[in-house]
Amino acid sequence: MAEVREGLRYLSSHEWVRLEDDGTVTVGISDHAQHALGDVVFVELPEVGQSVNPGDDVAVVESVKAASDIYAPLAGKVIAYNDQLEATPETVNESPFDDGWFFKLEIADSSGLDALLSAEDYASLCASEAAD
Template sequence: MSQIPADLKYIETHQWVRVASDGTAAVGITDFAQDQLGDVVFVELPEVGATVTGGEEAGVAESVKSASDVFSPVTGEVIEINESLDEEPEKLNDDPYGEGWLFRVKLADEGELDGLMDADAYGELVADVE
């Protein structure tokens, strides 16, 4: 069974968002997603300053098995990317909810979070797939 932290919000394409008290949010892929991908060998992230849109493609994660689009759960301006993934893309596999975060955004609309899944709803989605 995949790990599904209760303090995050999720989207159907297996990305998560963790909101900080300052109105910024970190984005990453879920444990289920990294397991499905296999060993990640390359990650393409949006550029700092770019605007990402909730539900739309924001990057790519490539593994030895396949390439998969990474979608942003929220809309906002990219304020930081996890540059360590250039040298260590395996962090996505090893620690998808910690060191394997992808990028941080300044949220355009915190109300957008209300439309995302909580851990229980995401758990049901994953259970249907597993």
């Protein structure tokens, strides 16, 4: 069973979002998503300084199976990306919630976070997908 980490927010497209102490957010993909994708072999990441809007496709994760878009959860500006993923994309499989993060955003307003899925809601979404 895939882990759904508490304390994070989620998108129905399987990204997780973590609000950091400094008010920025970190984005990655869930354990459920990395299981569904299979071995990750390539990650294309956004550029630092790029402005993003919610729903923009800002990164791509390629597994042995398929290429999938990664969406921006909130409006903001990219302030960092995880360059470790360029050489070792398998980190996404091994540590989806920690070392396998994708990018960090500086956001204008953290209230948008409340509109995203809670861990509990996301867990039920995954359960319903598994039942399909």
